[in-house]
Amino acid sequence: MNDDLKIFCGNSNPALADAICEHLDMERSPMEISRFSNDNLFVQIQDNVRERDVFLVQSFTHPVSDHLMEMMIAIDALRSASARRITAVIPYYSYARSDKKDAPRISITGRLIADLLQTAGADRVLTMDLHADQVHGFFKVPVDHLTAIPTIASHFQKYYDLSKMVAVATDAGGAKRAGRFSERLNIPMAIIDKRRVSDTEVKQGHVVGDVANKEAIIFEDEISTGGTLLSTVDTLVAAGVSKVHAGAVHPVFCGPAVERLKNSALGSVVVTNTVDIPDNKMFPSLTRLSVAPLFAEAIRRIHTGESVGALFR
Amino acid sequence: MNDDLKIFCGNSNPALADAICEHLDMERSPMEISRFSNDNLFVQIQDNVRERDVFLVQSFTHPVSDHLMEMMIAIDALRSASARRITAVIPYYSYARSDKKDAPRISITGRLIADLLQTAGADRVLTMDLHADQVHGFFKVPVDHLTAIPTIASHFQKYYDLSKMVAVATDAGGAKRAGRFSERLNIPMAIIDKRRVSDTEVKQGHVVGDVANKEAIIFEDEISTGGTLLSTVDTLVAAGVSKVHAGAVHPVFCGPAVERLKNSALGSVVVTNTVDIPDNKMFPSLTRLSVAPLFAEAIRRIHTGESVGALFR
Amino acid sequence: MNDDLKIFCGNSNPALADAICEHLDMERSPMEISRFSNDNLFVQIQDNVRERDVFLVQSFTHPVSDHLMEMMIAIDALRSASARRITAVIPYYSYARSDKKDAPRISITGRLIADLLQTAGADRVLTMDLHADQVHGFFKVPVDHLTAIPTIASHFQKYYDLSKMVAVATDAGGAKRAGRFSERLNIPMAIIDKRRVSDTEVKQGHVVGDVANKEAIIFEDEISTGGTLLSTVDTLVAAGVSKVHAGAVHPVFCGPAVERLKNSALGSVVVTNTVDIPDNKMFPSLTRLSVAPLFAEAIRRIHTGESVGALFR
Amino acid sequence: MNDDLKIFCGNSNPALADAICEHLDMERSPMEISRFSNDNLFVQIQDNVRERDVFLVQSFTHPVSDHLMEMMIAIDALRSASARRITAVIPYYSYARSDKKDAPRISITGRLIADLLQTAGADRVLTMDLHADQVHGFFKVPVDHLTAIPTIASHFQKYYDLSKMVAVATDAGGAKRAGRFSERLNIPMAIIDKRRVSDTEVKQGHVVGDVANKEAIIFEDEISTGGTLLSTVDTLVAAGVSKVHAGAVHPVFCGPAVERLKNSALGSVVVTNTVDIPDNKMFPSLTRLSVAPLFAEAIRRIHTGESVGALFR
Amino acid sequence: MNDDLKIFCGNSNPALADAICEHLDMERSPMEISRFSNDNLFVQIQDNVRERDVFLVQSFTHPVSDHLMEMMIAIDALRSASARRITAVIPYYSYARSDKKDAPRISITGRLIADLLQTAGADRVLTMDLHADQVHGFFKVPVDHLTAIPTIASHFQKYYDLSKMVAVATDAGGAKRAGRFSERLNIPMAIIDKRRVSDTEVKQGHVVGDVANKEAIIFEDEISTGGTLLSTVDTLVAAGVSKVHAGAVHPVFCGPAVERLKNSALGSVVVTNTVDIPDNKMFPSLTRLSVAPLFAEAIRRIHTGESVGALFR
């Protein structure tokens, strides 16, 4: 790519940013991120960005507040350094989960963050598998919304016998996502129906759909502590499923997640690299697929003005 | 209510506005809506609104563009006539259906309309059962989002034997809504899984969940032409369901809807009055529940500063 | 023109859009406009517009609300599809007539629509003969304001004996426009002075200026029902005018207009094609002049950065 | 009026502000306006305005730039001092004259100033007889637009024989204003039609309408140098008018105006006090009518939330 | 205070918020702050705030990003819960230090945070001793800017012999602040002049002003690691100062600060409670003065509309 395109990244996932740059056959531009003694963040762009087309890669992973502030301060620095266009590349937009007001007097933080990023100076957004498709509409600036569902589906298609497979959503809210995944693989689907027993207790869900004597792929957008996933495994096994796999786009893997998954009855766990997994957290049944080629191609097309929608056909 | 509160309405549903006013024991304020010979709309507020707390009731029903423009012009007139606060009361927000970008180069019109209403001068919004909860986040101004699910559920609880009943969503996207409805009634749920055969053809869905020998309530947010509803009845009957009812918040009832429903195998059809149904479109199996008390109470609380969230407990 | 320029149009006047494209020797880009069963409009841009310079042609003709919503949804779709610049080409901006607050508690809708178009994402506007010059100032974005007065004046200059001709405004508000037209033709002017008899009745106007034994051209911005025009003919004839013609930019022609004009005592009626006139509405004394060359040249200059003001010299 | 209402004024017309306060039976609040040695303006509000309803009176008279900056700095100071609402009271809004783009590459400054006042923090505007009604629409904030036409018309009605009187506009652009004035007095109207001879020369206009052997009142929004007025007197006299008077809202009276008017053939010159006239500029044929009662009543109604439109009935 | 006033706080300094509430004789309103497993923050307002006047207390202390995000999410929740007015009370605004662009391609983060807070929905700000007075101007919303300089000065006046005392700024940038402090105590001042030896090394500063055989109070806005403070002590001792004290508004006290100060040659260290100091970090020579009375009085006046400026006279 030419000199007009610049790619920077924050501290959340430099490995992915580097992989993207490699696919584009270019160097990542340097940016210093440090802290003052009073814990204020400091960001300095270390490359001339005047009138350049800049992409800034940052996932909203732990510590989320710091990674978010890094991104906003960097965008402000880029803007005031006269970048021509700033695209916030957010492979994992954690706050997409705060997308509705399901309790009184709370914030729809997914919308708030969208507004804050625009105030900071983001001209557009490139992201992947938002928790709900509607979150796209939280942004006023143009968004390119990629999906890793075909990537993960292809993996299962290649390496697994799908004849007795069923795709499972962990709750009713995930039915649409699991449906899309199952349609891609041409397999049936099921969902877990969970009910609230009291204000503080959610009882074990039960399976809606036909799963007995089948093999299952639980499909989610993200795996966080793994708690929901493992309780779903239990529910499925109790319902007669012979083997359970898991597919998810964002491997948030926090707290006891890795230990739990490693020691679970799960067959394969297939994720992407939107969230960085340190080497010491990798385990044998875990497969990590790279979304770098997809992001690289999207960036190339955004930069040159080619259709991005065509990426999905 | 005191003189500080004023309620106006557009042409879409004056019956509902009047019912709300009756519950609040007040008169609806007059507003002229007419057309110039060049088809420009003309709106004149016919009551002093200076420093008043104004609520404007309008559903986005056929003709949607006219009803939308009526609302925006009326809001602009109210704003420039110095209303202290303008609440757009939108019992049926039709464009909530355009909430995601599921095809290239389309508009998320649900967000666009939210921005337009704010530009016109809406200070807040009061609405009911948006197609997806996330649409709430399309608005920057405060939104009170009411639901008629308890109202409809109560009706079934009162008049029907629920012991063999199952709630059904017409597709995976509606699973969450049907789940909420079924949880309220403490009955199981099922969903229809539809697959795309080719770019132009969607094949008949099949049922996910246990429905044989049961009675079913198909639950949706809106009934438009009734096409989806009736094909779901067929699918359910084929799957062994003995009797099928339908519940929906918004009776859009366009085109052949009334004829279809009247002549269908459906037991009961239970809806609300967010969309006005002319007398000549009523039919015996149709039950219309009034949401006027709910809207009236919400308006009263917004006006006096009482908690609206408490309405839902 | 090169590939960077794209022209789209809504449903109001595709004939004009096509004529413009022909003058620019390019194809019009396709855009799907349809309706969902709940009457929601749906717009899909069917050409890649990333980083392109896009012009969208739409007149605000009957049904005005639909044509306005079409335009705003299309602009939103273009914006979110990453068009570099979007020019709203509005040959006939009907709401320019709602340009002042001449009654209490009404909307200056000409300004409201300007704000809504900007919220939707219009970067600039190209329009023609706004009802008042001041409406230009309702827009914050740059506006190129064309006029068809020279086109219509040239037609009369070419085909009519101007030695005994006088230009007439139908009321005091139109004096400036008629003055400009008469100056171009170097003929005298007159105006009709109308007085309000009571709140509901406007008495027949009387002529201010010297018209006896002359031939007259009534000049207006738009002809809607033709009512004003025909009562002016009567007034002029009563004042001794021998023959009356009419010139107007926008042939809105609603309701009984065509029948009235066809059967009137009017000599010639000269208009442009900013508003489309179906073939079956054409009549012998009607002359339609094309403004397509003017719009095409303005678009070319806007696109290439040449002076548009020079168009008027 | 209660303590919640505060009235301030800039340097342009304290006499009018004091007269308004007197009508409201209240004291004007003090505000210091001074200059630093580098010519920066300095404004200090010298009364507590927290949560108060503040009106700031300033006409845009010579030196216009200073009076405009005074107003904007004062509004900013009021806003940051936590005034609840700030109404910019602008009896004479000079830049209303820059209301259209009648030459290439100029500013519609009437709109620009509206935007600047809103940026400074004006919540609403109260003004009088804008050059064109459309200028109202340049403001997004609510505007109350008063008129002194009835006040001036009443004066002529009381003291003059109207039986042979005609109202005259100095050009076609003023036809509407003169028409409104003449309708109020129930007298006929005429206009001066001016033509451009070349780019640099405007030839003497000629009269459109019947004026011979009549008495005339030239009616304008403002009298600036008096040049247009006096050349109109000449035109009318040449056309056989026996006596000429003048009525205008805003006595800008700049340069040679007073000398010219004093020594002219004009009968009476009737103006208001929207622009202050120093005592030494008064002359015998000049009558100054006070608009203070009108502004005072409008301020009272805006403050208490009564209808202002009712003022005009 | 009445029921219309509500005070909330984030996690940074609940002790100060409680002390403020105690001075106002009211209860602090509850607010839940927690984290989802993916590290997203969650805030729920647990009191009805409709149409209430809300103050939210939060200092930007370690971890700054989390405390900032807490505040913005809470403001968004308050706004969407229909609070009438939201005042962000920020006793310590850490990012005020990022107030200029003293290196290429950095962010003036003090301004960015101001914009973000306003986007989140802050209607006004109440803060104390910003690093530079100009930071006040980074906010568009009204700011009340308190100072603890009189509080700290009074303490020294009461308990120390000022006859041989000099106030010292640790660098030229702090000269104004130290000057204000010294003027209040009527003692002379001095500053430390630091020079850059190379890009990476700053040499020990030397004293500008007369300090030999005097006692000194180093006065700063904040004490962070204490490094600058201690090197200034060394410089002063080398210049012949007999005893050195320190005064500062914000005790940031990070890293080795407490250990360093405790074991230093410093006489007294006088700070306020804008930043919370845990009990185990208190040490004998440290005096903590409470600014709660000052904040409480300011909140009372803002709430009731009394002059806050009068607080400083």
Next chain:
Amino acid sequence: MNDDLKIFCGNSNPALADAICEHLDMERSPMEISRFSNDNLFVQIQDNVRERDVFLVQSFTHPVSDHLMEMMIAIDALRSASARRITAVIPYYSYARSDKKDAPRISITGRLIADLLQTAGADRVLTMDLHADQVHGFFKVPVDHLTAIPTIASHFQKYYDLSKMVAVATDAGGAKRAGRFSERLNIPMAIIDKRRVSDTEVKQGHVVGDVANKEAIIFEDEISTGGTLLSTVDTLVAAGVSKVHAGAVHPVFCGPAVERLKNSALGSVVVTNTVDIPDNKMFPSLTRLSVAPLFAEAIRRIHTGESVGALFR
């Protein structure tokens, strides 16, 4: 430079604009500025600026309000004439002095003007030696902030013996600027400490720092009436300084400034040409250094997208 770059200027300092153009080897583009008889300003851009990169040079010198309005109206005209980018080049931004709220109920006018310029349509700002570095942060648009300190320092380095020289700030607020100047020359610094005796009287300051038997350069950002400067000379002479020079960026020179300086005990007075000095105000001890090369180079780099920060290394 190519045809895409256009430079205009207002009436404040055409000499500087011409010098900048000469350095860029291009012609200045013409712009008419005149006044209507009612004192309204009129600006017409007399060159095609469509899609051009436009720089508009204007210093805020006496008469400041007029020069400010000229700039805003010109920016509005450029914007509406479709300039691609408008850079406000403000060599002397007088209102930077109004940068804090050091008295109750005043405006931070430096921020207000920044907002107004952005509302008018400025896309970026190029300025020099703002009174405080923080004023940079008053702008949301990108700012390039040049400094003439190295230019002035170099002059002293070249022509003066610096071995016994000290740099002096006229008050504590200027310490930072004088420190920067003194560090550049590698000479010591001192400041004048001024105290308020009563509300109306400021007593003569006294020197902080070692100046006896030295030569001094008083360094300031601007010289206005020269009053502060001359009283500082007196203070320094009284403190034993042998000879006093003055350096300042902006020669505002108002009122008695020139007479005072000409007749003072000052050795040399070194300033720049950010503010124009008419020939008849030049005097022998005055040296004027041109900043045109600096501005020209900055404009060139901004236009071509080269790093401007590199200018300062």
